[in-house]
Amino acid sequence: MQTQQTALNGTVSTRRMLLDRAPDGDLTTGHFRMSTDVLAQPADGEVLTRTLYLSVDPVMRKIMTNRTSEPNGLNGVFGLGAGDPMRGRTVGVVEVSNDPKFSAGDFVLGWGGWQDFAIEKASALVAVAPVAGQPLSVHLGPLGRPGITAWLGIVLTAKVEASDTVLVSSAAGAVGSVAGQLAKSRGARVVGIAGGAEKCEWLVSTLGFDAAVDYKSADFLQQLEEATPDGVSVIHENVGGAVLDAGLGRMSAEGRIALCGLLDGYQAGIGEAFAYKNFGLLLDRGLTLTGFRIDELTGHHQQALVELRGSLESGSIVTTETVTEGLENAPDALVGLLAGKGSGKHLVKVDDSFDR
Template identity: 40%
Template sequence: MAGPNLRVLMKRHPDGMVRVDDFTLEHAAMPEPGAGQVLVRNLVLSLDPYMRPRMDPLPSYAPPLAPGELMPGGAVGEVIDSRDDALPNGTLVAAPLGWQSFGLATKATVRVLDPALGPPSAALGVLGMPGVTAHYGLTQIGRPRAGETVVVSAASGAVGGVVGQIARIRGARAVGIAGGERKCRYVVEELGFDACVDYRAADFAERLAAATPAGVDVLFENVGGPVMDAVLGRINDFARIALCGNISDYNRSEPYGLKGMRALLMHRVAMQAFIIADQRAYWAEALPELSSWLAAGRLRYREDVAEGLEHAPEAFIRMLTGANFGKQLVRVAA
């Protein structure tokens, strides 16, 4: 059956590094909206690191995906068949519709987008989950004071880039960690971080020390692994760690063993793991501020757009290995 709704399913649980043949494509029938539902034509799909642990046969933030299930994800799309007067055809929405061309949503599951606030795809980045994640983790957990040093890993990514820019707005020193000189240049020259350290450099530890002469007061952790251990070697007394992600482990069969417990203990560090899905009320607090910063040119970002849903698996793998550059999106339809 070759229906019009292209869907990307998880074929099987990945074994270590996720591979293209862990996914399968299907052409399904057009979903039929019921009363109170709307049919959404997806325009852009967001690819995010959290999707990888969802693919493991282990509890993550949510029950594990079962083989044959639709890959989850946030998307921006247009209402094309409405059964809810509050969401007329043509409404632009963000919704967790997953890796597919068309999906069903309701008033409760969509966020109606205001095109005046930014381009639609921004609702999947700086004005969406990644932006709100950055805002919450930095300001509610990291709580940098002016003059303190904030380190953020995956600094050229959708979350990390916003973290450092807010840190600067708050008067802190923003130090990014990213993979490669090109990303590091972008983080400093385009995003305005005070410094960025290439974790692939042979002398990474020395460079990190040079970039954090007064140590590290706040760590916004997206990556984990040996890079996190290196930052713990620079951690200050009473530092705060916002534990947001652990992407370096997501494709390992055996987890990395974090060696920096002594540093956490001796420096009386507070580490708080979080996911923004727990903080529904926070969106209303963060989005106006993020929007105003964006409008004022104080928040910059970069997108990495893969063309066509059929290429989502490759784009996802590129993102997980750091081969992308900027917020990873997939254009589903023009």
């Protein structure tokens, strides 16, 4: 890790990771390049932050694709073009504040992007407090967008109860790992779908899932059937495509599908629509599928955070992270995430000054 030691008097120099060209298919590290730029001092209402952690998210792939899309969340309005600095959520520390709400030394959750330092509007920052026994990066994981998304799916949308059998796709991921644990804490039977025997074993032994099935395995459908002998009443869906199709095939009558992501489509682009063989079961089994968007449900975020923080403190939710060190390695982190490497919340540690 090359932590930046830039002098903060006068101008500030920052490294920035740019999207060099938009990918057309699989993303590689060759789609990025680093630049170094000089930042101005923060204007009135602005804050200079030092980046500590970058969030690495599947949806970053989606915003690189030049598609007609909705102006919501990371999609659309935050779309990236060639040469743009990579955007993304960050946990940082305030270096210089030109706003009365923040002081130097405050920890903040923001949208600093892939750079060592960022000028951010104070109005877009949220002060975050360290949580006992947890790294600061927990505000990008279980207490950040992934955790809130999991809560919105399991609690608000699917209203999971103890009598449910809940199928969680991308279960070893940042959202799925929390979703499964939230469902377990409600007493439901929880079955995860993940890639590879190692992740499946980890879901059961470390996160307490009742079963996990490997979508990369040749006998995936048979594994899924064996893991859900009484069918599935709830799907928390993050993947779409063949994984969702398999899940649909296991749904019980009147089942609920909380749709929070379609990872499969992010790499493939919107051009290649998936033909769901089991689409008709939505009708035949009287299912309800609800797409939900974290940015449209902000009225519920506070309730989600209260439960998530309590669950972390009580240990009913375990934080799991895959951390890559150094801004220069951020492209590797994203490419690895999209290739299914690692588990839990994927992060880049940009600066370890505040490690404890």
